[in-house]
Amino acid sequence: xxxxxxxxxxxxxxxxxxxxxxxxxxxxxxxxxxxxxxxxxxxxxxxxxxxxxxxxxxxxxxxxxxxxxxxxxxxxxxxxxxxxxxxxxxxxxxxxxxxxxxxxxxxxxxxxxxxxxxxxxxxxxxxxxxxxxxxxxxxxxxxxxxxxxxxxxxxxxxxxxxxxxxxxxxxxxxxxxxxxxxxxxxxxxxxxxxxxxxxxxxxxxxxxxxxxxxxxxxxxxxxxxxxxxxxxxxxxxxxxxxxxxxxxxxxxxxxxxxxxxxxxxxxxxxxxxxxxxxxxxxxxxxxxxxxxxxxxxxxxxxxxxxxxxxxxxxxxxxxxxxxxxxxxxxxxxxxxxxxxxxxxxxxxxxxxxxxxxxxxxxxxxxxxxxxxxxxxxxxxxxxxxxxxxxxxxxxxxxxxxxxxxxxxxxxxxxxxxxxxxxxxxxxxxxxx
Numbered sequence: 001x002x003x004x005x006x007x008x009x010x011x012x013x014x015x016x017x018x019x020x021x022x023x024x025x026x027x028x029x030x031x032x033x034x035x036x037x038x039x040x041x042x043x044x045x046x047x048x049x050x051x052x053x054x055x056x057x058x059x060x061x062x063x064x065x066x067x068x069x070x071x072x073x074x075x076x077x078x079x080x081x082x083x084x085x086x087x088x089x090x091x092x093x094x095x096x097x098x099x100x101x102x103x104x105x106x107x108x109x110x111x112x113x114x115x116x117x118x119x120x121x122x123x124x125x126x127x128x129x130x131x132x133x134x135x136x137x138x139x140x141x142x143x144x145x146x147x148x149x150x151x152x153x154x155x156x157x158x159x160x161x162x163x164x165x166x167x168x169x170x171x172x173x174x175x176x177x178x179x180x181x182x183x184x185x186x187x188x189x190x191x192x193x194x195x196x197x198x199x200x201x202x203x204x205x206x207x208x209x210x211x212x213x214x215x216x217x218x219x220x221x222x223x224x225x226x227x228x229x230x231x232x233x234x235x236x237x238x239x240x241x242x243x244x245x246x247x248x249x250x251x252x253x254x255x256x257x258x259x260x261x262x263x264x265x266x267x268x269x270x271x272x273x274x275x276x277x278x279x280x281x282x283x284x285x286x287x288x289x290x291x292x293x294x295x296x297x298x299x300x301x302x303x304x305x306x307x308x309x310x311x312x313x314x315x316x317x318x319x320x321x322x323x324x325x326x327x328x329x330x331x332x333x334x335x336x337x338x339x340x341x342x343x344x345x346x347x348x349x350x351x352x353x354x355x356x357x358x359x360x361x362x363x364x365x366x367x368x369x370x371x372x373x374x375x376x377x378x379x380x381x382x383x384x385x386x387x388x389x390x391x392x393x394x395x396x397x398x399x400x401x402x403x404x405x406x407x408x409x410x411x412x413x414x415x416x417x418x419x420x421x422x423x424x425x426x427x428x429x430x431x432x
Contacts, residue, residue, distance in 0.1 A: 037236060038085040038203035038284060041244040046401075046428020048098065049074045053409075053420040056187075057303040067108040069123065070420070075100025077428070083284060085203050088139045095132040102127045108163060119165025119177055127157035127185075137197065145197050147292055154188035188301055193311065195294015201286040204319045206232040206239070209280045211322050212357055217270035227265055234260045244431045250278050250398060278398030279357035281432065285325055286317035296333070309335045325352040327364070341373040344416065350389075362391040370416040385417040386410040402427050 055068045079096035103124050110117040131153035139145040160182055167177040210231035214223050238256055242248045254274040261267045297308035311333040318326040331346045350364025366387040372380035389407035396402060405424040411417040 197292030
């Protein structure tokens, strides 16, 4: 009864929290000027380096093959990213391909009825990976929607393993073990979810650029929200006409924008629009609240291979000012697996800082408590996990980008989160 009461109380708290935002949201939703479309396609090519901890396992009735490794992966990446965020449908899809050299070191355990190999290992080689993601939120009125989301990926690597450790035979005789071997690794998996939701995250990128241009070029004038929105919609109209495959002319676009400012807002043409116009190409920056729930299932061709369950997710994004955004999310999931079940709560509180139209800093903390469910009346201890993170994004010019990400996974043990650092550095050219 205590567990049922706790779950019910958690659901009530989340619903109350979301309801506390509904008055402001309802007021915004009644104003058509509060909706912004955001359509964008990016074609990116560049180089990515990443460092992270990985673990995989495959078990049968008689064998257990387990390895844990710290990966260093340098690769070339080609990516196609798309956003189609409209009033009654919000779609996001992307796919990418990458290939490059790989180096890792860690431990391995290969056990069966006749032997146990416990060894340190080093791995070198080359790996290719392809991935695709699609999500769609279809609004059947201004607030309520259905969601479908599918992620799929696959990788293939040709590797050389250098392992040294101990070999124990079926009678318990231990001897030294050293072996170099060539192997290939095919890994693939997918994640899928569907459900229902209420609320909306509204993309504020065009509003941000409009506010920046007006405040920078007309410091002595105060602009109404309606004037900022009108300029934001014109910025959107210009940018939505772009074709990433053929490119666009920044000078022509800047001329269209200054003509609009002169004609509709009665403003003198600012001289710095062209230099700023090539910047401001950030990932979607949101304002609003939404909540969704539904079933999900995941598959991976290693352990754990097939997981299914249900989730409840709450998201709240606040456009605090031109330079600041606050993002809050909480996702509660019940995961069923053939060996055991578990409950996981994934929360995140973060901020984004935009000092100008060229760069942004993201920082925050993820808190992920989890508990193993052995039976309906047999719950394990709650395991607490923390992940502080910081990201830096910079537009070197209108085409070239740099993205740095760092996080540290702090965990009591490796039940839900593998402890250790995670680093990603990318440098790429973007057509949009």
